[in-house]
Amino acid sequence: MTKTVRLGIAGLGTVGGGVLDILAKHAALVMARAGAKIEVTAVSARNKAKNRGHDLSRLTWYDDPVKLAADANIDVFIELMGGDGDPAKAAVELAINAGKHVITANKALLAHHGSALARLAEQKGVALNFEASVAGGIPIIKTIREGLAGNRVGKLFGIMNGTCNYILTKMANEGRSFADVLKEAQALGYAEADPTFDVGGFDTAHKLAVLTSLAFGSEVNLGAIDIEGIEAITLEDIRNASDLGYKIKLLGVAVASEEGIEQRVSPTLVPKGSPVSDTDGVFNAVVVKGDFVGDLMLEGRGAGAHPTASAVLSDIVDIARGNFRPAFGVPAADLRPYKAAPPKAHEGGYYVALELRDKPGAVAAVARVLAEENISIESIVQRGKSEKDAVRATAPFILITHDTVDTAMRAALARIETDGHVASHPRMIRIERL
């Protein structure tokens, strides 16, 4: 007789609804691949009355996801609520302690508690699978954990937040404001419940922390990531970057060397035509550099109900087949303590945008500060004045620097601002040669 794998789903929002859709549409396909009947037996969500387009009347309903996690009639607890604390954390821990497999799309939970949860799951002999937590429908977790098992990964980077990529793409292509496009991304179900997680770079950081651990075999360390979001990026920056041959993307980057690991999230100028530069809209792309495989890039839909649910389905099938491994590729006890690499000059330099006060000596003063901070200028672009500049008696001034250290750049810009040569906060964006 075919076995049955019983699922309990906590969270019936965008992704939870997507999982129900796929299970309804592809029941036979999923059963064939899983070698088991897959049945949702219990669910929990905030609002029981909401019409989700699925008949839930025969399922056990829980208002409290922690109670769902304790239900003796589920084999797999699927956590699709989000949030790095309770109830998600309590529910996942309880499910694992009760010997149930866990699937989660919750990158925040993993970024904060990933190593501990992996240890707990291994002690209890259950799966902790999280394909949906990073880059939506792109099977990047499986690729790193299984497909690249024979490689040492030296670097990975990518666009891992669909909302930010959607916003930057629409701003560039349609000349629309940041706030206007953000509203649209929220309406389309791409954004987090609190969109500052998206635009502030935190969602990308959560995902990067997970990939870093998987790729380099180190403990998850969200706190080690330098995080900068896209809130300060203006239409002028996007246009200037384009004129200079670049696009602006929010990148997560992790590099491992003998000295340690470097992780950062920041808006970045990427040369047009380079890997990831053509990844637009809600699409994500992740590049992994393995020592034997070379460069690998996976691109696909990084957010939205069905792509993300597609990743959850892959975890369900793996668990049904008994195909699961240590969460981060190696047993949690073997994850190396995280060692941060010392700061070094950023290869690629920086784009700097200044709203310079239009008076004699301003350019010379800026050049002097940069020289004193040991920053070499590669090129200077003086743009035509806009009406706003005429009113404010300012002139837009764009600099591209040679390779330099981040701290020197920040120190120079702070001095330029304090000295009163600029009328607004200077903007600096990293340039990646990729």
Ligand code: HSE
């Ligand atoms: N808010 C996320 C994004 C959803 O925009 O990519 C997927 O994690």
